[in-house]
Amino acid sequence: AQSVTQLGSHVSVSEGALVLLRCNYSSSVPPYLFWYVQYPNQGLQLLLKYTSAATLVKGINGFEAEFKKSETSFHLTKPSAHMSDAAEYFCAVSENDYKLSFGAGTTVTVRA
């Protein structure tokens, strides 16, 4: 079975600082990995996904994630945080062609 672990349920950054959200996965097959974002009072929106092509994946809103097989990680980064990045972020791994297993989520707050 596949699973993900998000390290840190809450991350606080200053505006303009680096955003780093950690995700480690466990998978018995080559993983397909996703990052979703949930803004307040909204559903989940896809930020980016890794499907075994390039290990550095660029997503929307300036986010990117790097797949590192040796570390079983798929950490999400953004060089410079904006106030609008305040949201909850979910890492997920694809178990089959329709099912995702989600992490517990990391809430990001951005300080002015």
Next chain:
Amino acid sequence: ETGVTQTPRHLVMGMTNKKSLKCEQHLGHNAMYWYKQSAKKPLELMFVYNFKEQTENNSVPSRFSPECPNSSHLFLHLHTLQPEDSALYLCASSPRRAGRGNTIYFGEGSWLTVV
């Protein structure tokens, strides 16, 4: 704006009421899902439908009854719920191509409060 529309966005119901949540997707997908999102818990997959057929039921109590009349519409019928069922219910859809990596698209959710 999302290609997956959920109504109502907010619902308050008593424990003896019967109500329904509705979901419609405009993306031409053939798989639809109900997820439950409770505070401080991971997203829980409840039901999966593929081409109108239920393919997964994650041990959901029978007080939740899904219905999928076609590939574009999904309902969640609610009856005799408990206060602990209060949560955000998310509908989602995806293409159902063979192989992993299909993106799941979510609606904005229906906030349910059971009193």
